Amino acid sequence: METSGQGQAFQADWLSKTLAGMLLGLALAYVSIALFAWYGPGGIDAQDKVQFNMWMITPIWFSIFSATYLFRTGKRAWLLLGIPTLALYGVFFLLRSMA
Amino acid sequence: MKVKAEILRTYQSVHTWTGICAGLLLFIGFYAGSLTMFKHQLQAWIAPIPAELAAATAVPPQQLIDKAIAAYPQAMAKGFELDIAHEVPYLSWYSQGGARGMNLDNQLTYAFLNEHGELTTHIAGENKFADLIDYLHRSGGLFGEIGHDQLGVYVLGIAALLYFLALVSGVVILLPTLTKTFFALRKEKGASRLWLDSHNLVGIVSLPFHIVIAFSVFVFAYHDFLYDGLGKFYGDKPLFNMPTKTEQPYHINDLPKLELLLEKAHAYSGQHTTVHVSYNRLNSPAPFATLKMENPRALVRGPDTDYLFMHPYTLDVQNSSFPQGDTGTWGNTVATFFSLHFGTYGGNWGRWGYFVMGLLGAFLFYSGNLLWLDKRTRKDGEQKRSTLFMAKLTIGVCLGSMLGVVVTLVLGKTLQQSAFALNELYLWIYYLTFGAFIGLSFWLGARKASVFGLKALALGCLGLPLATMFVQYTNPYAASWLESIWVDVFGGVFAGIFLFAANKTKRRSQAREASSIWSMQAA
Numbered sequence: 001m002e003t004s005g006q007g008q009a010f011q012a013d014w015l016s017k018t019l020a021g022m023l024l025g026l027a028l029a030y031v032s033i034a035l036f037a038w039y040g041p042g043g044i045d046a047q048d049k050v051q052f053n054m055w056m057i058t059p060i061w062f063s064i065f066s067a068t069y070l071f072r073t074g075k076r077a078w079l080l081l082g083i084p085t086l087a088l089y090g091v092f093f094l095l096r097s098m099a
Numbered sequence: 100m101k102v103k104a105e106i107l108r109t110y111q112s113v114h115t116w117t118g119i120c121a122g123l124l125l126f127i128g129f130y131a132g133s134l135t136m137f138k139h140q141l142q143a144w145i146a147p148i149p150a151e152l153a154a155a156t157a158v159p160p161q162q163l164i165d166k167a168i169a170a171y172p173q174a175m176a177k178g179f180e181l182d183i184a185h186e187v188p189y190l191s192w193y194s195q196g197g198a199r200g201m202n203l204d205n206q207l208t209y210a211f212l213n214e215h216g217e218l219t220t221h222i223a224g225e226n227k228f229a230d231l232i233d234y235l236h237r238s239g240g241l242f243g244e245i246g247h248d249q250l251g252v253y254v255l256g257i258a259a260l261l262y263f264l265a266l267v268s269g270v271v272i273l274l275p276t277l278t279k280t281f282f283a284l285r286k287e288k289g290a291s292r293l294w295l296d297s298h299n300l301v302g303i304v305s306l307p308f309h310i311v312i313a314f315s316v317f318v319f320a321y322h323d324f325l326y327d328g329l330g331k332f333y334g335d336k337p338l339f340n341m342p343t344k345t346e347q348p349y350h351i352n353d354l355p356k357l358e359l360l361l362e363k364a365h366a367y368s369g370q371h372t373t374v375h376v377s378y379n380r381l382n383s384p385a386p387f388a389t390l391k392m393e394n395p396r397a398l399v400r401g402p403d404t405d406y407l408f409m410h411p412y413t414l415d416v417q418n419s420s421f422p423q424g425d426t427g428t429w430g431n432t433v434a435t436f437f438s439l440h441f442g443t444y445g446g447n448w449g450r451w452g453y454f455v456m457g458l459l460g461a462f463l464f465y466s467g468n469l470l471w472l473d474k475r476t477r478k479d480g481e482q483k484r485s486t487l488f489m490a491k492l493t494i495g496v497c498l499g500s501m502l503g504v505v506v507t508l509v510l511g512k513t514l515q516q517s518a519f520a521l522n523e524l525y526l527w528i529y530y531l532t533f534g535a536f537i538g539l540s541f542w543l544g545a546r547k548a549s550v551f552g553l554k555a556l557a558l559g560c561l562g563l564p565l566a567t568m569f570v571q572y573t574n575p576y577a578a579s580w581l582e583s584i585w586v587d588v589f590g591g592v593f594a595g596i597f598l599f600a601a602n603k604t605k606r607r608s609q610a611r612e613a614s615s616i617w618s619m620q621a622a
Contacts, residue, residue, distance in 0.1 A: 010106075030328060031332075033329070037332065042429070044333070044336055047427075048427075048429040048430035050339065051429065051430065052430075054318070054329055055318055055433055057328075062314055062317075063267075065263075065264065066263060066264050066266075067267075069106075069110060070106060092332070
């Protein structure tokens with residue numbers, strides 16, 4: 001496993017970055033698609049939209065996952081992916097409970 | 100473009116490890132995927148239409164259906180397949196087994212009208228060569244089943260994720276030098292450099308293709324799970340609306356004329372031609388007909404054709420793979436994802452394009468492994484056990500799996516007239532050849548095995564036209580060989596390509612570059 005040189009903030013943090021990309025990436029993909037499904041064009045009842053929604057989870061997830069290694073440390077990856085994830089889930093369940 | 104050194108190093112590691120873990124499996128998936136583009140041609144080559152069927156009379160299909168219903172009401176009511184793409188129509192039903200799953204001992208009864216216009220049946224085992232190719236493509240040839248799908252499909256789904264990571268990381272590490280070396284193929288700097296340049300060029304040029312393949316493979320493998328997860332966000336909303344059933348069963352004697360069904364299909368889409376109708380459960384409350392619709396000038400969603408689902412009695416369109424009009428936006432977008440994976444647009448040109456891109460994809464994984472091996476050997480200054488192991492495995496798996504298919508083709512065709520259970524034989528030949536070559540690779544070492552394997556592949560490909568000649572010679576009335584002549588022609592072409600590659604590899608190993616895995620002594 002590689003580590004960066006002294007004095008640099010960048011850390012490989014393979015395990016935590018990978019887990020952040022895998023888990024938080026998937027969670028983020030789901031909640032973005034959930035918002036899109038209910039409040040995006042056509043709304044929840046649009047014909048065949050459920051298939052489109054299912055398809056789009058994967059490219060969003062993969063893209064986030066593959067970008068995770070750009071974070072300087074594993075902790076930052078969890079923080080910077082975790083906060084928007086929590087926020088979006090909050091927004092989603094708030095909107096749904098008001099409906 | 101400037102990218103920080105540590106980011107480059109990180110993505111270099113991501114690229115290496117994802118590539119090493121998933122590369123060999125993806126190699127099989129890709130070259131077999133290339134072959135699936137022409138699986139019907141290969142199927143027609145290995146098991147041509149029997150002569151008696153080829154000599155049947157051309158009649159309006161309705162006449163055939165009426166006679167078959169009168170003679171075999173029970174079998175026909177369970178469901179039957181009607182092929183109307185050929186000049187001479189024939190229909191078939193399963194007299195043993197069924198369409199679902201990979202049953203190797205399925206038996207089909209074919210019905211057609213002989214030269215005197217009499218109904219004739221011909222019982223034959225269903226030939227599954229095309230399914231073997233599909234199976235290799237979708238599962239990489241891994242054994243085992245989970246639920247209703249093969250284990251290998253799920254493993255390949257994970258490999259697709261690794262492959263996406265490998266693609267992105269590959270692009271990241273190329274960013275700093277992209278503009279300088281993009282089109283460079285530096286021959287003069289030695290073979291390793293040339294391999295690296297070709298690897299990069301193929302990867303970048305076909306990037307959109309690879310991105311679509313990567314995420315669609317994952318969706319194909321895991322769509323059930325993805326839907327389950329999505330269902331949680333839909334709350335009480337059902338994901339899909341189920342059709343309502345009627346109570347009273349229908350009866351096959353009331354089946355409307357085929358002509359009416361085809362007219363309805365044509366009214367739904369004028370650009371499509373119906374080539375195949377599959378009737379199911381005709382004497383039940385819920386009968387259905389699946390129409391395969393061909394349209395060489397449009398995106399189609401299935402592996403070959405579009406699908407139209409109709410009620411065979413009321414002739415209502417129940418569903419289709421190509422939704423029409425304003426409500427079709429989402430469905431049409433999804434159809435695009437399917438056709439981008441299957442390469443079903445642009446007719447035969449599209450097929451050839453996908454065939455070539457699939458092979459280039461396989462090259463990407465093969466060359467990636469070789470580059471890694473080269474680099475490891477150079478860095479370590481000696482041949483480590485792990486490097487040697489990977490070299491043997493790479494040569495064994497890549498060449499062995501291709502050799503397996505070629506040997507299966509040649510033996511499968513020559514044994515066509517024999518009493519063997521062919522479908523099981525296909526699997527045996529494939530796995531035996533594959534396993535034997537991997538064994539040989541470990542025994543001979545990567546260098547000798549690669550030269551031997553490439554030569555064997557050349558010989559095998561040359562065997563394709565020879566097998567056709569052999570079959571024609573021993574049984575001149577067996578079948579029409581002209582229909583699959585291109586398989587023979589390309590067998591010859593690929594024989595030349597593999598021979599060229601074998602000679603190149605041999606010369607390179609004789610040159611004994613210090614830093615090349617090809618200079619390794621057999622260990």
